[in-house]
Amino acid sequence: MFEYKKNKAIKEKIYKNGKKSYYFQIYLGKNPQTGKKKITTKRGFKTPALTNSAYQKIQVQVADGTYELLTENGKTFKEEYLEWFENQYRNTVKSSTLYKTKQIFDCHILPYIGDQQLSKITSEYLQPFVEAWSLAYKKSNIVARYAKRVFDYAYIKKGNYRKPF
Numbered sequence: 001m002f003e004y005k006k007n008k009a010i011k012e013k014i015y016k017n018g019k020k021s022y023y024f025q026i027y028l029g030k031n032p033q034t035g036k037k038k039i040t041t042k043r044g045f046k047t048p049a050l051t052n053s054a055y056q057k058i059q060v061q062v063a064d065g066t067y068e069l070l071t072e073n074g075k076t077f078k079e080e081y082l083e084w085f086e087n088q089y090r091n092t093v094k095s096s097t098l099y100k101t102k103q104i105f106d107c108h109i110l111p112y113i114g115d116q117q118l119s120k121i122t123s124e125y126l127q128p129f130v131e132a133w134s135l136a137y138k139k140s141n142i143v144a145r146y147a148k149r150v151f152d153y154a155y156i157k158k159g160n161y162r163k164p165f
């Protein structure tokens with residue numbers, strides 16, 4: 001008879017409404033550039049079995065040395081923005097809002113971070129731009145929030161991209 005061993009890396013999260021989700025953290029090795037440990041967290045699984053399956057899949061990829069290739073997303077911020085704009089944003093707002101949003105990206109966000117690869121963008125990299133936006137605009141939080149929406153889209157879509165915020 002098959003005996004299921006409980007994976008100690010899998011944790012349970014119980015929300016206020018009583019729903020449960022499962023998550024895990026896994027060690028990926030050391031970052032060759034910084035020498036620091038690389039750990040990733042995967043969240044939002046509905047069952048322990050699904051969580052365990054994802055954990056084991058990543059574990060095999062880390063052992064084979066192929067996981068790093070999967071997490072290094074070669075897409076630039078601009079490419080991800082265009083995908084988000086077409087797939088998720090365009091059909092949810094009126095044309096006037098669409099125009100305003102496109103102007104914010106074209107004038108304030110894309111010139112600064114558009115050509116940067118998503119995998120290379122960190123909160124430290126973004127901090128000078130956020131500070132410049134706060135000095136230049138009364139509602140600078142709007143600019144930062146739009147950029148964050150693209151990062152969130154990439155994170156949710158890929159499931160393996162680290163958010164800089």
